[in-house]
Amino acid sequence: MAEAIAFDLAVELITKLSSFTLSQIGLWWNVKDDLDDLKSTVSTIKAVLLDAEERSVTSHHVKDWLEKLKDVLYDADDLLDDFSTEAFRKDLLGGNKLTKEVRLFFSSSNQFAYSLKMGRQIKAIKARLTLIGSEAKMFNLVERDRPMETSFMTKKRHQTHSFKDNIIGRDDDKAALLKLMLEFESEENVYIIPIVGLGGLGKTALAQFVYNDEMVKNHFELMMFVCVSDVFDVKIIVENIIKSATGEAPNQKLEMDQLQSQLRGKIGGKKYFLVLDDIWNEEWEEWVSLKELLVGGAKGSRIIVTTRSLRVAKITSKCQPYVLKGLSDDDAWSLFKEIAFEQRSINPTFVKIGKQILERCGGVPLVIRTIAGALSFKETEKEWSSFKDNELARISQNEGKILATLKLSYDHLPSHLKHCFAYCRLYPKDHKIHVQTLVQFWIAQGFVKQLNPSQSLEEIGFVYFKDLNERGFFQEVGERYSWEGLTCKMHDLMHDLAESVAGTESSIVDSNEIASKVGEKCRHISIDPSLIVLFKGKKLRTMLHFPNYERNQNMNDEIWDFIISNYRCLRVLELNGLDFKMIPRSICKLKHLRYLDLSGNFNIKILPKSICKIQNLQALKLNLCWELEELPKKIEKLVNLTHLGCEDCSGLTHMPRGIGKLTSLETLSKFVVDKDGSRDGADLSELSGLNNLTGRLEITNLGFVKNAKEKFKAANLKEKQHLRLLVLVWNDYGDDDDDSGNDDDDDDKSLEDLRPHPNLKELFIGGWRSDAKFPSWLSLLTNLIVIRIWGPSNFKQIPSFAQLPCLQKLSIVDLTLLEYMDDNSPKGSQGEPESFFPSLKSLCLENCPNMKSWWRKSSIDDDNEDDTTVIGTSTMAFPCLSSLEIVNCPLTSMPLYPSLDDDLRLVKTSSRPLKQTMKMNITSTTPSSSTSSLPLSKLKSFHVHKIEGLDTHMLDEYLKHFTGLKKLTIGDCKEVDLGGMQWEALKNLSHLGIINIPQLVSLPLWLQHLVQLKRLEIWNCSGLRSLFPVFQHLTFLEDLLVSKCKELELSAAGLQIFQDQTRLRSLALENISKCRHLPEWIQHLTNLQILSLVDWPNLTSLPDEMRCLTNLQQLNIHEVPQLEERCQKDIGADWYKIAHIPSVTHWPAVGYI
DSSP: OHHHHHHHHHHHHHHHHTHHHHHHHHHHOOOOHHHHHHHHHHHHHHHHHHHHHHHHHTTTHHHHHHHHHHHHHHHHHHHHHHHHHHHHHHGGGGOSOOOHHHHHHHHSSSHHHHHHHHHHHHHHHHHHHHHHHHHGGGGGGOOOOOSSSOHHHHHOOOOOOOOOGGOOOOHHHHHHHHHHEEHHHHHHHHHHHEOOOOOTOOOHHHHHHHHHHHHHHHSSEEEEEEEETTOOOOOHHHHHHHHHHSSSSSTTTOHHHHHHOOOOOTTTOEEEEEEEEEEOOOOOOHHHHHHHHTTSSSHHHHHEEESOOOHHHHHOOSSSSSSSSOOOOOHHHHHHHHHHTTTTTOOOHHHHHHHHHHHTTTOOOHHHHHHHHHHTTTOHHHHHIIIIIGGGGGSSSSSSSHHHHHHHHHHTSSSHHHHHHGGGSSSSSOOOOEEEHHHHHHHHOOOOOSSSSTTTTHHHHOOOOOOOOOOTEEEEEEOOOOOTTOOEEEEEEHHHHHHHGGGGGGGEEHHHHHHHHHHTTTTTTOOOOGGGGGGSOOOSSEEEEEESSSOOOOOOOOHHHHHHHOOTSSSEEETTTTTTOOOOOOGGGOTTEEEEEEEOOOOBBBBBGGGGGGTOOOOOOOOOOOTTOBBOGGGGGGGOEEEEEOOOOTTTTOOHHHBBGGGTOOOEOEEEEEEESSSOOOOOGGGGHHHHHHHEEEEEEEEGGGSSSOOOOHHGGOOTTTTEEEEEEESSSTOOOTTTOOOTTTHHHHHOGGGOOTTTTTEEEOOOOOSOOOOOOOOGGGTTEEEEESOOOOOOOOOTTTTTTTTTTEEEEOOOOOOOOOOOOOOTTOOGGSSSSSTOEEEEEETTEEEEESSSOSSSOTTOOTOEEEESTTSSSSSOEEEEEEESSSOSSOOOOOOOEEEEEEESSSSSSHHHEEEEEEEETTTTTTTOOOOTTTTOOEEEEEBBBHHHHHHHHHHHHHHHOOEEEEEOOOOGGGGGGGTTTTOOEEEEEEOTTTTTTBOOGGGGGGGOEEEEEEEEEOOBBOOOGGGOOOOOEEEEEEESOOTTOOOOGGGGGTTTOOOEEEEEEOTTTSSSOOOGGGGGGOOOEEEEEEEOOOOOOOOGGGGGGOOOOOEEEOOOHHHHTTTTTTSTTHHHHTOOOEEEOOOSSOOOO
């Protein structure tokens, strides 16, 4: 990459040296002649750089020359940046008049000394450049001139193709693998299928293709997908498998034996499917150490291994590997044509050249996509022919041709995109890249050029990313969550290419060996923080760190001192989540810094004032600094600041005055109003001019604003057109009971005066205690996707949101005075069916105890509980609602929800809307179905608790319709007799919870029909006396929790009943007060891995049968006083009975397994 960087650096230096600002600096310090000479020298060298760039591809001597040149140009750039920064600090850039401080600085010996120092440094740089320039003569480089913009930089695309969805030509491969997955009968319980092929052939894409197949999903009980990559660390792999299985990463402090226990608990006895993607390890012993942990699955389990190595395939499996080949000619052409001809008509001449080019792509999808992406930006037949006859022809068929072919696309990038792509080498393989952060890194390094003043640097940076993505340099591009933003990944081969072109300039430092090897010329690193003091490079411009380090490392002041003393040229410094307690004053010495991330340092309470001297700073990120109390008072000095992240900084008491002067701000995630004015904080008027804000803005302590009408309007929210999320909070969190100082003028505080721009996507309003009226502007926010309103508040009604066309999520919580949702009657609010909540997918109504009806004027006789007449069913049903939660809201009339297909949670509410919904038919007018079907038949989760009017017959009838149900919880339903129900229809149920059903005496017989039941929880059933005889029929059960069942007897008449109870892996028995000892039958639960005993006041000892539980990995004991002493390691009376258990803990709290 040296050639590209050298040219860009030369252009940047000439631009700086030609600027009026630097000319003035030269005059003041008497070095203008030196600067002019430097400009002349750089210009002379720059003239031949374009020729050198092409020659460096075939000449190592030219490439080495460019490397030396680049190093000098970097030093020159640092020097000029130093000059500009120093002058900026002294207000020299403010105009011709000098302040007293500046005059003092420049009128004394300081000027002379600094002038001499500058002159010496400039002359030294010029001498080095002159020497390097003279060396260029031996290469006979010729002067060339072309604009930085090439034709494919200015061409605009109307649509971006999504490579990740293009699975062309792999249907036969998928079918062959599905046979091995679903039909082949193996002698081994866990059968391993290796997929082998060159990089870029699509092994991962094929594995994902199989993984996402519906037949596969229905065939296996548990599915996991883990990227292994080139570091084969069994502990990390096990952690990632557990994370994929559970959705949560295990505690990083767990030892390997504890992780093994967790893993066995998750996969033991289950028919699972695991993909281990991209394995490189060729050491048989290391593979065996992992395989031994995976063999506990049920018969029919499958593992797919993807690898480039046949040796790896042979080590991992005895079966014949599935060798993936290149695409057929027809499939390869289909893929090439889809990308290369996306924006043009298919011309026969282009087709002929394209097919000739395609012959050199070897049927490798990644190569085809990348080459086709590059050609799609070339307009003429001449450009296509030149690419085929020149660049492509240089690559021999047997010389690492895939990476070399991919490099052609890199070679055809404009130089600024080469910088940006090579910088991605700092991310580990398979790392999820947050695109906005990446763009901010590029900006901080000066890679992003503002050629169009109407666009912000970040907007231009996103265009750069889009250009790279369209050429195939990124994959898996998308926005999974709005708060996460756009993310992407890089293919392994693309990462290899980035590493190759970045050369020695960038490195990932994750070992002592690498830390000692990386040379002085390294400019960018991502590093394990513990290795910082071992890294000796002095010219760093980037220091990042990524996961796989332990928090709580001793990141003390010495680390800061080392960074500040050694890395004075840093532009980007990321030290988030390292538990620093303070930031030193000397941080101001990092005067080149553009990007500083200190997020997640929970214990930082204050930032040094000196941080405001880093006037180049563009991004300051302090998110999740919980203890941070205030921002620096002179923050307005950071005139280049565009991003100030302080999300979840719950300790902030106010914002500093002057923050409104930072008119370039694009991110200000939180604005805290000063409660009593004692801290001389900024008021809302300082938001007035900050109209470039994007993303999230949270304004807290609005209840303390004085002269609210004036200040609310002064915030000028209506002009902030780029905001996505606006959060308006009356008092900051934890202050709900503190009304002091904000009662006098509450009536003056109206949401009407906080009108946002109609582009807003998400609106949160919290704890609003002033006027009980909602603002008129809310109906104008037609782009809203999410609305969340929570109390305490004075709202008695809220406006109808039914006609908001884009609204997908609506959450109303703790509005204790709310009486209704819609001021109309049902008939009056119907309108057209397609306009009634046309996009709403999720609705939550929680703790609104006065809301008895959705409508103010209901046409239903609410006093007649037997009246279940369905009115307005064609229009008064939510058309696409997927999830509904109603908690402590006595709603007797509301719009119906027959199409609900995800989650229904009803707690302390009326059963009437449910009755009405169940009487509906879903017709073709509802989007979820084209034919009539039973309401709620696709529901996956149903939770009912304290529901008025719900009896046994009703619940029994409804559950017969819920054929897709997987999770059911029934609690506190006094009129429901579980024993009198027939639930054979719930064949897919995997999780059942029974809570506070006192009339339950024994487990209902219908439970034995639930052949897929994996987890059973029974809470507070005071009448339950026995688990038998039904329990022995629950042969699929894996987790059982029984809590607070005071009459329960655990003894059983026949021990043989447990011979088939082979799947039970986890058993939790809590507050079983009647039992004085564990039952003898526990010895037959031979596959039990986790046993939890909580609150057994009468349990005096453990039985000898505990020694029969040879697979038990974890024993949790809590509130069993007599066992705590008896189970002490090595010395307790019962220790010999449990010594074989790897983990014995005194569990800290009662809860779920």
